[in-house]
Amino acid sequence: MDKSDTRQRIIEAARRIFLQKGMAGTRMQEIADAAGINKAMLHYYFRSKEQLFKLVFAEAVKEIFPKVEKALAGDLPIREKLLAFVRAYISQIREHPFVPLFVIHELSNRPTEFFMEPEKSGAPQKMLQKLMQEIIHAQQRGEIPDYPPQHLWVNILALSIFPFIARPLIQQLLQMDDKAFERFLEERTAQVARFLDQALRIA
Amino acid sequence: MDKSDTRQRIIEAARRIFLQKGMAGTRMQEIADAAGINKAMLHYYFRSKEQLFKLVFAEAVKEIFPKVEKALAGDLPIREKLLAFVRAYISQIREHPFVPLFVIHELSNRPTEFFMEPEKSGAPQKMLQKLMQEIIHAQQRGEIPDYPPQHLWVNILALSIFPFIARPLIQQLLQMDDKAFERFLEERTAQVARFLDQALRIA
C-alpha cells in the first residue's frame, strides 16, 4: 500500500462517520473498522480523536464556506449576483449535503473554540461586509426593496441551506419518500431563485 | 420535598442538557449533578438513559409541532394565514430556541425510529395537506404566485426556523455579538413577514 493511502482512508472513513454521527456519537473503533485498519493506526497518524476531528471539521468548513466567495466576487448587478450565489451555493451544498448540519451542530456546543478566527479564514466576513455595502447602495438607487441587509442575507442562506439541514423533518411533514425528496431538490434551485427574484422586485 | 419534585427536577435538568449536547454528548452523571441528586435516582424514576431521552425528545417535538396547527386552523385568506403562521411560529420558537436543532440532529441519526407515526401525531400532516390544497386554490384564483406549494411551505419554514438553528454560524459570519443577535431576532418576525409578503405579490 502507498504511504499516504492508509492516512487517506482514515480521513475518508472519519469524515463519513463524523459527519453522520458527530464528534460525541463517533467511536474510534468504528472509524478503524470503516477504514479497514487497526485502531492503533488512528493514533499513529493522528494523535487523538480530537485532532482527527478537528481536521475533518476544518475540511468540512472549507467545503461550505470559501465557495461563498467566488459567486460574490464578480461585479454583476446586485440582483443577478444574489441569484448567481443561490445557484452556486445550492449546487455546492448538494455535493456535501451533510456538512451544514454537521458544522452547525458541532459549532453549537463549542462556541467559537476552534472556529475560524477572523484572521485565519477572515475572507468570508470581509466579502460579506462588502456585499452588505453593495446591497445598501443598490437599495439607495432603488434597485431592490430596502430589507435590512443582514436579514436579506440570512433569508438567502436559509432558503438555500434549510432543506439539507431539515431533510428528515421535511420528508416526514410533507410525506415524501427519498425519491420524492430527490425530485424536490432538483427543482429547488429554480424555485428558490424565483422566490427570491420575486421578493426582490421593487414594490 | 414533594413526591414529584425530584422527578420534575430530573426532567428539567435532562431537558436542558439533552437539548444542548444531544443524546450522545450527554452523561447521566451530568444530569444528576444538574438536578442536584444521586445518579441512581435517574434510573429509579426512568429506567434508562434511552427512556429519559425519549421523554425529553417527545416533549420537545410537541413544543415545536402541534402549535403549527392553531395558526393554520382558521379560515383567513391564504396570504393572511401564512403571515399569521410566520408570526405565531417564530414567537413559538423564540421560547424554545434550542429545540429545532436538537430535534433535527437527533432525527438525522435515528431515521424514523421513534418519530411521530402518522397516526399518533398525524394531525400536522393532515393539516398540511389541507394547507397545500388551500394554496393551490388561491393560486388558481390568482391570489398568489404559483410556487409549488411544497417549496412555498419549505421557504416559510426555512425563513422562520433557520436563524435559530444556525445562530453560531450567523453570528460568526455577520460579526454579531449576543446583543446584536438578540436585536436581530426582535426584528426578525417583521422582516420575514415583509419578505414573504413581497414574494407573495402577484407579478
Place this chain on the structure above:
DNA sequence: ATTTGGTTTAACCATTTGGTTAATTACGGT
C-alpha cells in the same frame, strides 16, 4: 413505638472507550 412503603444514597459492577506499548512486518537503500 413499630411497621410499611416509597425515596435516596454510597458503593459497586461490567462494558465501553480513548489511548498506549511492545513486538512484528514490510521495504527501500546499501
Place this chain on the structure above:
DNA sequence: ACCGTAATTAACCAAATGGTTAAACCAAAT
C-alpha cells in the same frame, strides 16, 4: 543479504460510563 526506518498489529490499560444493589432514610399509618 542486511540494516534501519516506517507501518501495522495484538494485547493491554486506565478512565469513563450506563446501570445495579443493598442498605439507610423518612414520613405516614397502625
